Amino acid sequence: MFRADGNSQIGSGHIMRCLSIADAGQRDAGQDSLFVLAGDEFKEIIENRGFRCEILQGDYRKMEPETGKMEELIRRYAPSALFVDSYYVTSSYLEALKDCMEREKGRLVYVDDVMAFAYPCHVLINYNIYGPGQRGVYEELYREAKAAVPELLLGTVYVPLREEFQGLTARPVRQRAEDILISTGGADTEHIGLSLVRYLRETKGLPEGERFDGFRFHVVIGAMNRDLEEIKKAAAGDERIVLHVQVRDMEGLMSRCDVALSAAGSTLYELCAAQTPAVTYILADNQVPGAEGFEQYRVLPCAGDVRHMGERETAERLLEAVVKLAGDHGRREETAARQRMLVDGKGAGRIAAAAAKKR
16 A cells, blocks of 8 residues: 655656555555555556555645545555555554554554654655665664664665666667757646756857757656646747656656656666666755765766756756766766666655565
């Protein structure tokens, strides 16, 4: 059972990584899964993947009022594991679910990346590049709370990627980079995609825009992006800009591109599996540790926190950074090698197997 949310405000990341784990459990052990959501924005997508949904019709930002409904669902379905993936959990909410899961002989699993408090759960996952370095932080949080430390699954071996990113072989790094992927997330609430396309269009034919000539910019527009029509207008007539709406084969697109530009979220791990060198940027506080981790391990450079920049400065800095990487063949070869070592794409299966263990 999975308790996660996705919508135009928070994007699709929580849902997509839970779907990857559910797929792995179904494929490897024939496990069925139920998704419990506050709203129905992702109901069709989940059901199209072959999983059932329960819609709570609640506020995804206020989870404690749903505790009774969740306990009822746990008693009804007696899941072997309940995954909770949300930034809006409270200690009392998780404690109630943990107690209920124990009565049903199941395990509560929490997916974390902010280390906010000692989460009451049986298994705690932080698959980020900085995860292993936070073991001491987690142990201290539980020591202060006088609570037992859960089973910790830390680091990129547990990145829950989709099946299409598993088992990819080493790919050649072309001498000349021509195709640049731009990924701004499922919702792109900061309108980064629109800003980038506008800047490319406005500088076309001008001296400051000449550095972008000779490239094809593949702009991915997610399902929750509300800027689609504006982006289409801004891109019209510029043959360098190729729009990809609700991409079904993201691995194929990533593998066709020489470099990428992406926010510092879960997409970075997909890019690592696809061995597509990238430049990242920060959109939210929870992305800071990831961006810093990728820089620390000399995998992906960060162009900065765009929340502190104006629209034009953001577009110019991001595009300049990714074009610079595109022009450095040696750096791209080194990056691709590091990416291969970092992510093998099999994390979802490892998580599903760990969660299936009996208490």
